[in-house]
Amino acid sequence: MNTVLRCTMSALAASLLAAGPVLAQTDPLYMSDGDGRRILVIQGGQVVKTFPASPQVRAFPIAVVDTVRTTGYAIGETGGEYTLDGTPTGATYQLMQADPNGLSDGTTDGEFNYGMGWSTGNVWKYDREWKNGSILFSAGGRFGGVAYDPTDGTFWLSADRAAGIRHYDAAGNLLGSFNTQPNLDWNLALEPSSGTLWVSSYRTNNLHNYAKDGTYLGSVAVPGMTAASFFSGEFVFGSAGCVYKIKKSKSKGGCENCPEVGSEYATNAECETIKDCDKKIKTTIACPRGGNGTCKLKGKRSSCG
Numbered sequence: 132m133n134t135v136l137r138c139t140m141s142a143l144a145a146s147l148l149a150a151g152p153v154l155a156q157t158d159p160l161y162m163s164d165g166d167g168r169r170i171l172v173i174q175g176g177q178v179v180k181t182f183p184a185s186p187q188v189r190a191f192p193i194a195v196v197d198t199v200r201t202t203g204y205a206i207g208e209t210g211g212e213y214t215l216d217g218t219p220t221g222a223t224y225q226l227m228q229a230d231p232n233g234l235s236d237g238t239t240d241g242e243f244n245y246g247m248g249w250s251t252g253n254v255w256k257y258d259r260e261w262k263n264g265s266i267l268f269s270a271g272g273r274f275g276g277v278a279y280d281p282t283d284g285t286f287w288l289s290a291d292r293a294a295g296i297r298h299y300d301a302a303g304n305l306l307g308s309f310n311t312q313p314n315l316d317w318n319l320a321l322e323p324s325s326g327t328l329w330v331s332s333y334r335t336n337n338l339h340n341y342a343k344d345g346t347y348l349g350s351v352a353v354p355g356m357t358a359a360s361f362f363s364g365e366f367v368f369g370s371a372g373c374v375y376k377i378k379k380s381k382s383k384g385g386c387e388n389c390p391e392v393g394s395e396y397a398t399n400a401e402c403e404t405i406k407d408c409d410k411k412i413k414t415t416i417a418c419p420r421g422g423n424g425t426c427k428l429k430g431k432r433s434s435c436g
Contacts (some may be wrong), residue, residue, distance in 0.1 A: 132147060136368045137219050138318075139256055144188075145263045146369070147292055149410050154341050156173070156174065156175060156176060156322065156329060156338065156340065156351065156365070157174065157175065157322075157324055157325070158174070158323055158324050158325075158366045159172050159173070159174050159179075159215075159221075159366065159367065160172070160173040160174065160320060160322075160329065160364055160365075160366055161193060161195050161199055161269075161364065161365055161366070161367075162193075162318065162356070162362045162363070162364045163184065163190060163193040163201050163362060163363040163364070164184070164191055164273045164356075164357060164360050164361075164362055165189045165204060165360065165361055165362070165363065166189065166360040166361060167357050168183065168184050168362050169181055169182065169183050169184050170182055170183075170184050170193075170199065170201075170213065170217065170338060170356065171356065171362075172337070172419050173220060173353055173356075176338070176351035176352070176353055176433050177353065177354065177355075178216060178353060178354065178355035178356065179197065180426070181217075181355070182213065182218075183215030183270070184201065184210075184213075184326075187287075187433060189203065189204040189205065190202060190203055190204060190207055190208065190209070190210035190211070190247045190316065190402065191204045191233075191234060191236065191237070191361060191362075191363040192204075192226075192234045192235075192236060192237030192244075192247075192261075192363055193235050193236075193363045193364070193365050194238060194239035194244040194259075194261075194365060194368070195215075195238075195239070195365045195366065195367050195368060195427060196239060196241055196367070196368045196369060197212040197215070198212050198213060198214055198215065198220065199212065199215065199217075200212050200222075200224060200255075200259070200260075200261065201224070201237070201363075202224045202226045202234070202244075202246070202261035203223070203224075203225060203226035203228075203233075203234075204233045204234060204235075205226065205229070205233040206226055206228070206229050206231075206233070206329075207225065207226065207227075207228065208225070208226055209223050209224065209225045210223065210224045210226070210261065211223050211224065211377075212223075212224070214334070215367070217416055217420075218295050222260075224260055224261040224262075225261075226261075226264075227264065228255070228264030228265070229246060229248065229255060230248035230253055230266060232248070232249065232250040232251070232252060232257075233248075233249070233321070234246035234247060234248060234249070234255065235247050235248075235249035235275050235276070235291065235317040235361070235363065235420075236249075236275060236276045236277050236317050236318050236319060236363045236364075237277070237363055237365065238277050238278050238279040238286075238320075238365060239259070239279060239365070239366070239368050240279050240281065240284070241261065241281075241369055242259070243256055243257060243258060243285070244256075244257045244258070244259060244261055245267065245277060245279060246258070246261075246264070246277070246316075246317070247274055247275065247277040247288070248266075248414075249273060249274060249291045249317065250270050250273060250291075251269065251271075251273075252267070252270035252271045252272045252273065252274050252278060252288075253266045253268075253269045253270075254266070254267045254268055254270065254286060254288070254299075255267065260269065267301065267303075267420055267432060268299065268301070268303025269303060269308045270297065270299060270303065270304060270305075271286055273290070273291040273292075273293070273320070274288040274289065274290060274291055274297075275289055275290060275291035275292065275315060275316060275317040275318070276288065276289035276315065276316070276317055276318050276319025276330055276363075276364075277289075277319060278319045278320050278321040278328065278365075279321070279367075279368075280321055280375060280404050281323075281368070281434065282301075282326070282433065282434050283375040283434075284299075284301055285298060285299060285300050285301065285306060286299045286300075286301065286306070287299075287319060287321065288319070289311070289319040289330050290315050291315075292314055292315065292316070292333045293313070293314065293315065293316075294309065294310060294311045294312065294314070294315065295308060295310055295311055295433040296309055296319070296328065296330070296341065296345075297382045298343075298393060299309055307364050309341070310347025311330070311339065311341065311347075312332060312339050312344070312347070312350070314332055314333045314334075315330050315331070315332060315333065316330065316331040316333045316334075316361065316362055317333075317337075317361045317362060318330060318331055318362045318364035319346075319364070320365050320366050321366065322366050323366055323367070324371075326342075326343065326374075326394065326395045326396070327340055327342055327343070327348060328340070328342075328343065329340060329341075329364065330364075330373075331356070331362060331364070333361075335348045335352075336352055336353045336354070336355075336356035336357075337339065337351070337352050337353075338340075338350060338351050338353055342394075346415050351425070357363070372403075373402050373407070373408035373409070373412075373434075373435060374395050374396070374409075374432070374433050374434060374435070375395065375396050375406075375411075375412045375430030375431060375432050375433060376394075376395055376396075376430055376433040377390050377391065377393060377394050377395070377396055377429070377430045378392065378430055378431055378433075379392065379427075379428065379429040379430075380392055380426060380428055380429075381426065381427040381428075382417075382423050382424060382425075382426060383426065383427060384423055384424025384425055384428055385423045385424045386408065386424035386425060387421060388434075389426035389428075390426065394433075396412070396416075396430055402435040403435065404435055405432060405433075405434055406436045407435060408432045408435060410431065410432055411429070411430065411431055411432070412428065412429070412430045412431075412432070413428070413429050414427075414428050415427050415428070416428060419425070
């Protein structure tokens, strides 16, 4: 990611942080409110920005890199492109290939976009313009949310108005699963800075947070989310920078939420490949999820997020 883009993202993050208290969820989460024809930016458990999603008709799938790109829920419906601060660019993306019942959620690896066929379990692969769609793999059954994991090139899928999250490789092989809160909504997003998964509950304004091993980290009720709507959510892809595997983690000042040994920590350091990252990291961070104290970390590089 170039320096200009990173500066733009840093400025946006600073403005979002100023807009409300930072709770557990610290990266800007872009939520496509398809029924409400708008996009929300959520940070720290607060809606810090909204902008209209015209000319969209029920546009749910969303992919966020240097811009926000959505497409239609059903074949023939249209989404659009917006800058990270919500300004329309004028580009539109009509959905031409998908399951008959439509797509519920979207994600991206920075080169391709992906959509979740909620009624079939089909994960669809598209170019960045939401064109040239084909089925990447099928998980079978009903899944509402999909999130790409840049640390290993895999996918996380969440249930459609039910419970459970599953982990698949790009060939559709099941790598693992865990139970969740019941009645999940159509969005699932992987937060780069924490390496954790966020998903909301159907017909509520609650965002639930899970570690990749299935540990439930809690929830936050977000004022301003319309409980009667469906949502598709994504964090900015590529904002994690250099990622390190934690080798030592020590709590200071009573922090109870320090990253576990073996987990991954993203630094936001600029990188194009893993070789751009320092081989090792030694740092002290604020207690995650708003706790007291700090965490002293030592880690070894694992990827460029």
